[in-house]
Amino acid sequence: MTQKEESFEPKIIAFCCNWCSYAGADLAGSMRLKYPPNVLPIRVMCSGRISPHFVMKAFQKGADGVLVTGCHYGDCHYMKGNYITMRRVTILKDLLKFVGVEPKRLRAEWIAGSEGDKFARVAHEFTDEIRNLGPSPLRG
Amino acid sequence: MEKFKKYIKELFESGEIEGFLGIRKNGLHPVPHLFTPEHPEELETLTIPDVRYPMTEILLTIVRKYPDKKLGIMVRGCDERALNELVKNQKILPELIKHIGIACSADLAASCRCAQPYPEEIHYGEKVAPVEDRSDIEAIDTMPQEERFDYWMSEFSKCIKCYGCRNICSMCFCDQCTLEDNDLIATGQAPPAIPIFHLIRAFHMAGRCIDCGLCEEACPAHIPLRTLYRKVRESMSGFLGYVSGTEGGEKDPLEFLGSEGYMVPSKIDEK
Amino acid sequence: MEYRTVLTTCTYCGTGCGLLLEVMDGEVVGVLPAKTHPINEGKLCIKGWNAHEFIYADGRLTKPLVRKGDTLEEASWDEALETIANKFAEIKKTNGPDSLGCFSSAKCTNEENYLLQKIFRAAIGTNNVDHCARL
Incomplete structure (x- = not known):
């Protein structure tokens, strides 16, 4: 590993839905589970509220990775919000790939309010993955 | 051509349409x-x-402005695809809009690389082969x-932010445009934030774009x-599994959560 | 119900792009680029795309305004031109012709631009002539 790669600490924006994932992140805290400080959660009412524009804006403002989290299928407080999230993320990943940005920089996960451990695990995994990928070409 | 003009005149006289675009x-x-x-003589031009x-x-x-008028419109293959989407998005009433079909010439189809250079019903011109490219x-x-x-x-950096691609787009019919949201797109900056300006527009074209190429x-x-x-x-x-511009049936799964609301993408390829 | 297009030239700069003003029932509602125009070939910049917006703008000047004291007041063209002529003559007399200058506009025709520089060079006697399209 070169000096530069070692010193790289990714910045990760996590969009969390109010009803499941943010509660999951909260629970991770209550359980005293450690997760990387690189992950910065932003609470939204539903993962379906996350416009692709928000995701792209996060990248533009210097995020190296964006994590979109919502309720499991069938658990959405607004019935179908997370289905539309998954469709959007799929199309957006394909588009990112087409313009030469690693699609892995965008990740969607379903995290329930009781899954504090999952939130911490995903945060670890994703941070490691982005650290390996290096800084985002969209930075700046 | 004379036959075509006569056909429009007949549609006027029978009252089937009150205007022809x-x-x-x-x-x-x-x-x-x-x-x-009111001005049938204009048909000469x-x-x-x-x-x-x-x-x-x-x-x-x-x-x-005139939601109740019966209108005829000259449609090519691309226009018909656009009309199909407009109907699905409840922007026009299909019973009030008469399609008057034009088959594109081979030259036009080639320069547009058009996969369907003709509408369903043709009133003028001959069907030419689609271009698959x-x-x-x-x-x-x-x-x-x-x-x-x-x-x-390097392509996006050439952008002068004229909004021409959006303005000319048949599928850009929203009342509010996210590309004009001052909190998301900084004003007074050209090129706009690249590549996000173009990727956001591209994303919004998913499920809408009818591949006419006017942009x-x-x-x-x-x-x-x-x-x-x-x-x-x-x-x-x-x-x-959605192709924009097809007639009737399913609607854009990125915008409509109907009975197919619980469908998830078929596969996600990350390689 | 009337919709027609009027082929005209963009008034914003010296390029001279062809555009179509969309007219509905006598009111200009939009702009389309002229596809067959040799200058712009169906393309426009953001100014061209919005070239119709000033037509009904509240702030549009439709009559000359002459400053009287602290306020601008509507005046006839005769009055306005007379004021301009008198002030120009006065300034030229007290401070010399080079204390005057002019900016012409891409919104004018070639001939109007020619006449403006002519009046400044020949009648007033200065070379202080400039134009917004000389970017």
């Missing part, structure tokens, strides 16, 4: 025009050139990732926008 000769220039039964204007966009302008997408797919990124960034024709910077939109169109059909 077509193209008129203005000196050397063909320009869009609404022909009406009616022409069908190898020039495309955003007819459905103009139709929407008229329909917004995805060499533009393949050329980019075969580039290494970094080269691809540099290619698009690319209108781009003063010659950015290969159509390639980008064709790609999202392909992603839509690949992952969600």
Whole structure:
């Protein structure tokens, strides 16, 4: 590993839905589970509220990775919000790939309010993955 | 052509339509025009050139003011696809809009690389073979990732933020545009934030783009926008099985959560 | 119900792009680029796309305004031109012709631009002539 790669600490924006994932992140805290400080959660009412524009804006403002989290299928407080999230993320990943940005920089996960451990695990995994990928070409 | 003019005149006389949106000769220039039964003599200037204007966009302008009028519209293959989407999005009432079909010439079909250069019913012209050409997408797919990124960034950096691609687009009928949201797109900056400005527009074209190519024709910077939109169109059909512009049936799964609301993408390929 | 297009030239700069003003029932509602125009070939910049917006703008000047004291008041063309002529003559007399200058506009025709520089060079006697399209 070169000096530069070692010193790289990714910045990760996590969009969390109010009803499941943010509660999951909260629970991770209550359980005293450690997760990387690189992950910065932003609470939204539903993962379906996350416009692709928000995701792209996060990248533009210097995020190296964006994590979109919502309720499991069938658990959405607004019935179908997370289905539309998954469709959007799929199309957006394909588009990112087409313009030469690693699609892995965008990740969607379903995290329930009781899954504090999952939130911490995903945060670890994703941070490691982005650290390996290096800084985002969209930075700046 | 005389037969075609006579046909429009008959539609006027029978009262089947109260206006016909077509193209008129203005000196050397063909320009869009609404022909009406009050001025049948204007039909003399009616022409069908190898020039495309955003007819459905103009139709929407008229329909917004006259929602109850029965209108005829000159449609090519692309216009018909646009009308199908407008019906699904409840922007026009299909029973009030009569399609008057024009088959494109072989020249026009070739220059548009059009996969369907004719509407369902043809009133003028002869059907020519569709052009199947995805060499533009393949050329980019075969580039290494970094080269691809540099290619698009250099293309996007030419943008002068004229909004021409959006203005001319038949599928851009929203009342509010996210590209005009001052919190998300900084004002007074050209090129706009790249590549996000273009990627956001590309994303919004998924499930909408009917692949007419007017955006690319209108781009003063010659950015290969159509390639980008064709790609999202392909992603839509690949992952969600939706092809924009088809008549009736299913609606855009990115915008409508109907009975198919619980469908998830078929596969996610990350390689 | 009337919709027609009027082929005209963009008034914003010296390039001279062809555009179509969309006219609905006598009111200009939009702009389309002229596809067959030899200058712009169906393309426009953001100014051209919005070239119709000033037509009905509240702030549009439709009559000359002459400053009287602290306020601008509507005046006839005769009055306005007379004021301009008198002030120009006065300034030229007290401070010399080079204390005057002019900016012409891309919104004018070639001939109007020619006449403006002519009046400044020949009648007033200065070379302080400039134009917004000389960017």
